[in-house]
Amino acid sequence: MSTGKPTILIVDDESINISILMSFLKSDYRIIAAKSGEQAFDRLTDEILPDIILLDVVMPDMDGYQVCKKIKSNPVTQHIPVIFISSMNNHLDETNGFEMGAADYITKPISPRCLSKSQNSP
Numbered sequence: 001m002s003t004g005k006p007t008i009l010i011v012d013d014e015s016i017n018i019s020i021l022m023s024f025l026k027s028d029y030r031i032i033a034a035k036s037g038e039q040a041f042d043r044l045t046d047e048i049l050p051d052i053i054l055l056d057v058v059m060p061d062m063d064g065y066q067v068c069k070k071i072k073s074n075p076v077t078q079h080i081p082v083i084f085i086s087s088m089n090n091h092l093d094e095t096n097g098f099e100m101g102a103a104d105y106i107t108k109p110i111s112p113r114c115l116s117k118s119q120n121s122p
Contacts, residue, residue: 005030009050011040011067012085013059020110021054021085037062041070044077055102057086057093065100072101085110 007030010021018033025031032050034040036059044050053071057064064084071077081103086093089107097105 006051007032007048009034009040009043009053011035011037011053011059011064012056014056017056017085017108024110036060037064037067037070040067044071044074049077050080052103053080053082054085055082057084057088057097065096068097068100068102 005028008025009032010018011034012018012021013035015035018035022031022033032043034043038061040053040055055064055067059067064086068082068084071080071082078101082101083104083106084094084097084102085106085108086097087108094105
């Protein structure tokens with residue numbers, strides 16, 4: 001069922017982080033959430049692929065870098081932009097994210113303005 005809104009997959013092992021991102025984005029986007037890399041891959045097999053993925057770096061079992069690498073190695077999902085959202089704000093962490101194929105790297109805490117559709121709106 002199409003809502004006419006772009007779809008975002010949020011992948012974060014912390015429910016509070018998912019809730020915060022959803023509160024920022026729910027009015028403009030259809031939100032799909034996953035709490036692990038494996039759940040993210042399950043969501044990526046649904047009929048509707050997300051338009052963008054917001055991906056935490058630090059997660060148990062499979063970190064965000066591994067998830068991104070797997071997304072980018074799959075011909076079905078490699079075109080989906082991945083934005084890392086992480087508390088890791090070291091230059092090397094950011095570089096590693098871009099080397100894995102990320103479109104951007106945003107550090108926590110996240111400003112709602114950073115995620116808005118139009119950065120020029122008041």
